[in-house]
Amino acid sequence: MHRENTVFRVETTEGHHALRLHRPGYHSDAALQSELDWMAMLSREGMQVPKPAAARTGNYLVMLDGAVPRKASLLSWLPGTPMGETRKPLAFHGAARTALFQNIGRQMAQMHKLTDAWTLPQGFERPKWDAEGLIGEAPFWGPFWAIEATPDDTDLLQNIRARTKTALADYLAIGADYGLIHADLVRENVLVDTDALRFIDFDDSGFGFRMFDIATTLLKNLEEPDAPALEAALLHGYTHVRPLRPADLAMLNLFVVLRSLTYLGWAHSRPDDPNIKARAERFLRVAKQVIAARMP
Known part of the structure; x- marks a missing residue:
């Protein structure tokens, strides 16, 4: 499988694993090691996320020799089926739909809660989905306002950049809910196995706003006919485990907009x-x- 990394399903004496060949130049060695350390902690604490397997040296990250040397890591292969595909209707029906989103909210909140209580290892390094990483001069995923577009659309993007800059500054001034986030909990990265949920693909994880994590999941489901009910269910599940202030919830529309712009x-x-x-x-x-819908 090819996305940002090349991933192979391999069979070992300890079962099936995902062998990841990391994309050269996307993350530093320290950032790759930090991602693996975070997943290892979440797995130890009982979350159903990929568990890194250590090499004989004890390291999670190794160099594979070849014509093009690649950094590699080995993760447990998790059972389950992606909850859906982007731009295709969800296959769940009735009460199962809101139950699924409540469960996603609970699991996401538990991930954030465990992370808040964790002491980061020395040298921990991950990308930043902060104000600079979203709307600064060199955003993590690139400047959205520089995309080829009509003059009117370019003006719109520049205007929304200015508006979000002001809103983020105000939010930071009152103490934003900020910390490690998955940052890519889209349908393909949420595995469903009967009642169990599993989060995979932490490749874009980093330091960011917790509402941005929520917004990422919601964005890919806005075309569902019951999108408001799914949003309410996710927030209900999340706040059952980890509270959000009114000031945090008030930022949700802005973060849904920002997540759409990162693409x-x-x-x-x-x-x-x-x-x-x-x-x-x-x-x-x-x-x-x-x-138009969230920040008219």
Whole structure:
């Protein structure tokens, strides 16, 4: 499987595992090690996330020799089926839909809660989905406002950047809910196995706003006919485990908008992708719809 990393399903004496060959240049060695340390902690604490397997040296991260040397890691292969695919209707029906989102909210809150209580290992390093990482001069996923667009759309993106900059500054001034986040809990990264939920693919995890984590899951489900009920269910499940202040909840619309804009930055940073023009146009359409609905 090829996404940001190349992933193979391999069989070992201890069962099936995911062998990841990490994309060169995307993360530093310290950042890769930190991702593995975080997953190891969550697994020890009972969360159903990939568990890193140590090499004979005791290290989670190793170098594989070859024509193009690659850093590699080995993770437990988790059972389950992705909860859905982007741009396809969810296959769940009736009360199972809201139950699923309540469960996602509970598991996400538990992940944040465990992380808040964890002492980070020395040298811990992950990308930042903070104000600079979202709307600064060099965002983590690229400048969304620089995407090829009409003058009117460019003005819209510049305007929303200015508005979100002010809103984030105000939020930070009162003490934002901020810490380690998964940052990519989209449908493909939530595995469903009967009543069990498992989170996978921590590759984009980093330091960011907790509401951004919630917004990421919600964004990919906005076209569902019962999207408001799914949003309410996720928030209900989350706050049952970890409280959110009114000031945090008031930022949800802004973070849904910002999450939609990050995909424009992602597209802008991949000009050599032969399919990127069509994807960028789709990302822009979605972002404009989200802005109109959430930050008119």
